[in-house]
Every structure is written in structure tokens, then in C-alpha cells.
Amino acid sequence: MSNASTVEQQIDERIGEVRTDSFDMSFGEIVNLHQNHELIIQPEYQRLFRWSDNQKSSLIESILLELPVPQIFVIENQDGVFELIDGLQRISSVIQFLSPVSLELEPLILSGCSLIPALNSSSLEALPLSLKLRIKRSTIRMVVIRKQSQGFLRYEMFKRLNTGGSNLEPQEIRNCSARMIGENGVKFYSFLVELAKSEHFSKCASFLPDPVLEQKGDEELVLRYLATKNAKDDFKGSVKDWLDAYMEKILLSNDKFQYEDERTEFLQVFQCAYEKLGEAAFVRYRENKPVGSLAPAYFEAIAIAIRENLDHIRPKNPDIVRDKITDVIQSEEFRRVTGPGANSKEKLKSRIELVANSLGSL
Incomplete structure (x- = not known):
């Protein structure tokens, strides 16, 4: 043919x-x-x-x-x-x-x-x-x-109608278009909302600027955490495209998303993050003091590193954990993988590895 x-x-x-x-x-x-x-x-x-x-x-x-x-x-x-x-x-x-x-x-x-x-x-x-x-x-x-009509095409139609519009941000488009899929889309959207509102995560996410929160930036962070944990090998430089593809894989694939396991682990990770690092868990540090708002590249590195060392750092003194993370994220090596040009798979993996190795040495 x-x-x-x-x-x-x-x-x-x-x-x-x-x-x-x-x-x-x-x-x-x-x-x-x-x-x-x-x-x-x-x-x-x-x-x-x-x-x-x-x-x-x-x-x-x-x-x-x-x-x-x-x-x-x-x-x-x-x-x-x-x-x-x-x-x-x-x-x-x-x-x-x-x-x-x-x-x-x-x-x-x-x-x-x-x-x-x-x-x-x-x-x-x-x-x-x-x-x-x-x-x-x-x-x-x-x-x-x-x-x-097929749910997939309803989803695609909404996404294409709204992509590029000035009134909708990427996570808003993802959330609304998920509803077009049907029950599975509503379930996953509701899951993102639930985790974004969870006690310890929401306290850490409070360091997002108000306009970003209004545009569902906290829900995008939940999705970013899940994508980093489950699909970092799929990252190709565009965060938007990566998160779109990861969410679509969950919505449209026959593979079952493990809601209960993901929920339990997420709550444990961010409870630990809050208990050890406080509300400023994912902000930059300068001269050992937190500065500015939540930084997404710092967020994914620290959150995934905590997950990888969860049992190891749980019994540790919060001051020791905080000092360790503060030291590594102020290092020149960490700055090289979070500054300009940081949106690459290699730098994503490198910044996670730097923080994870630092916590593992406690």
C-alpha cells in the first residue's frame, strides 16, 4: 500500500x-x-x-x-x-x-x-x-x-482549541482537557487536586507566587513530581511537552496508574520534606538564608532525593538535614545544573543525584 x-x-x-x-x-x-x-x-x-x-x-x-x-x-x-x-x-x-x-x-x-x-x-x-x-x-x-465521539478526540479537540491562548496556562489546559477523556480523566485530575491540597505539600507550595498559584502552579508541581519520579527518561528539554506527554500517557494508556501507592508515597515524602526543611523546603539559598520563591528545578531535585533516601533521613535531626541540603544547593556544582540551559535530561538527573548523594552521606 x-x-x-x-x-x-x-x-x-x-x-x-x-x-x-x-x-x-x-x-x-x-x-x-x-x-x-x-x-x-x-x-x-x-x-x-x-x-x-x-x-x-x-x-x-x-x-x-x-x-x-x-x-x-x-x-x-x-x-x-x-x-x-x-x-x-x-x-x-x-x-x-x-x-x-x-x-x-x-x-x-x-x-x-x-x-x-x-x-x-x-x-x-x-x-x-x-x-x-x-x-x-x-x-x-x-x-x-x-x-x-471517542474520548481521545474530545480531549485533543479541547487541547488544540485552547493551546496558545492567552487566557489559559498549561496546567489549566491539562486539567480541563482531562475532563474530556471521561471518568479516567476526572479521576486523575481530582487526584492532582487532592495531593496539591494535602497538608504538608500545600505548606511548601505556599512559596509559589500568588499568580502562579492562581494558574494551578501547585497542581503542576504535583504532576512534575510524578513525571520526575516515573518518567524522567522521557524528558527532552521542554517541561511543558514532557508534562503533557506524561499526563496523556496516564489518561490514554491501558497501563493502570497505582493511585493508592502513589498517594501513600507522596504524602510520606512531603511530610518528611516539611518536617525536615519547613515551608522554605524548595527555595534557593544565599549565604545560608532562603531567598525568593519556590524554584521548580530545586523542587524536583530535593523532592526526588528525599524520596530516594526517605527511610534513611526520617530519624535524622532536621537541622542536620537542612544544613546538608543548604550546602549542596549553594554549591557551584549544583548551580551549574540548575542555571541557564538546565532543561536537559542530563542536568535533571545530575541535580537529583547531587542532592540524593548528599543526603545518603548523612
Whole structure:
């Protein structure tokens, strides 16, 4: 079979695995669907609603001027309910303007409308009835990914729709797209959230900057720990691609992820890290004093080194363990494998080995 025929066959097979419909739906209908719980905006997505009031207002202005509004994507769940996967900002803006109580938000007061300045300072109630009806009756194209579609393609569609967007960070995309897989994806996402909220890990992760925490940086650290422990040989220089690939392997592979074993060991490792090193367990040190925020390269090296020496260091005095780690991470040798160009498999393994050998010598 020729290469061209093989490509055509593979494309034809994939096309048959996803079923979609598309149609125009009025914003009034969308609000009603949401109020009746027939259109779901998951809490994980709703926290990503970051548009400013000016951006929301510009959308309302565009609808009133009958300007084109990009289509939205929903997936159809097994019970027939739609779940919004792309278009959160647009749909949430309209719902907030037409029915703010549905999202438990304050009413939207229009601001920054540049084409029709007279709209500024207006609420829905302040508009004439004709304009209220114009918004409610205006339509948007909705693409529905039917429930018969393969979970993998639903996952891929969400990831591709959102990758590269300025509103979503990599871990937010991973978390939301995991839901597209179905039960296995929800289970693993919930597992990351659970471990990120665990007592000792969360105390250490508090040294992440607030904006990073808001973008699920703590959950990404949990994933980074698991990937470093289980798949460091797959690291090829891009942390994002590495974490994407590791998470997809868990979500899409038939290999069973050992939830109970992973949970038990994770809790033990970070209990030990906190008891020996405190909240500043994974920050840089200068002149034997902690400085700055949590450093991911330090995190993976220290956390995995503690795991490899867990039974050995448990009975040790915290001051001795802290001094040992402080010495090694301030060394020139460690800095060479954590500074510029540190994202290589060799340097990843080297920094873990440096800390692990240091702890092993206690």
C-alpha cells in the first residue's frame, strides 16, 4: 500500500471517530439552558473567567451592533447535557449581563464601549426593551461534539482549541482537557487536586507566587513530581511537552496508574520534606538564608532525593538535614545544573543525584 493510501485510510478512520453538529442558538436560549442546568460551565472552567469589564462590555457592544461573534464548542454528555469547552469568556460575559445571578456575579455595568459611548454606565435594566430583545435574540454558532465521539478526540479537540491562548496556562489546559477523556480523566485530575491540597505539600507550595498559584502552579508541581519520579527518561528539554506527554500517557494508556501507592508515597515524602526543611523546603539559598520563591528545578531535585533516601533521613535531626541540603544547593556544582540551559535530561538527573548523594552521606 502506498504512503498516500495509508494516509488517506488513517484520516478516514479518524473522521469516523468524532461526530459533530452545528447550529445557531440565541443568547436567550443559552441563558435558559444554563439556568436549567442543561448547559454546564464546570467550576474548573469558571475560575478561568478573567475578562475585564471593558472586554465583557465590548462583546455586548459587538452583539448590539450585529458584529460577528466567534463560534463556541460544547460536548454532549451521556445524559444529553451540554458542557462548554470553548467560548467561556464570551458565554460567561453574556450570561453575566443578562442573568448575573446564574453565575453568582454582580450585574455587569457596561464600560469602555468605544463605538457607542452612550452605552457606558448602562446595566441591562437601563437599556430600552428593543435592545434587551436584540441581545437575547442574537445568535451564535454552537458546535456540538456528540456523546458517541471517542474520548481521545474530545480531549485533543479541547487541547488544540485552547493551546496558545492567552487566557489559559498549561496546567489549566491539562486539567480541563482531562475532563474530556471521561471518568479516567476526572479521576486523575481530582487526584492532582487532592495531593496539591494535602497538608504538608500545600505548606511548601505556599512559596509559589500568588499568580502562579492562581494558574494551578501547585497542581503542576504535583504532576512534575510524578513525571520526575516515573518518567524522567522521557524528558527532552521542554517541561511543558514532557508534562503533557506524561499526563496523556496516564489518561490514554491501558497501563493502570497505582493511585493508592502513589498517594501513600507522596504524602510520606512531603511530610518528611516539611518536617525536615519547613515551608522554605524548595527555595534557593544565599549565604545560608532562603531567598525568593519556590524554584521548580530545586523542587524536583530535593523532592526526588528525599524520596530516594526517605527511610534513611526520617530519624535524622532536621537541622542536620537542612544544613546538608543548604550546602549542596549553594554549591557551584549544583548551580551549574540548575542555571541557564538546565532543561536537559542530563542536568535533571545530575541535580537529583547531587542532592540524593548528599543526603545518603548523612
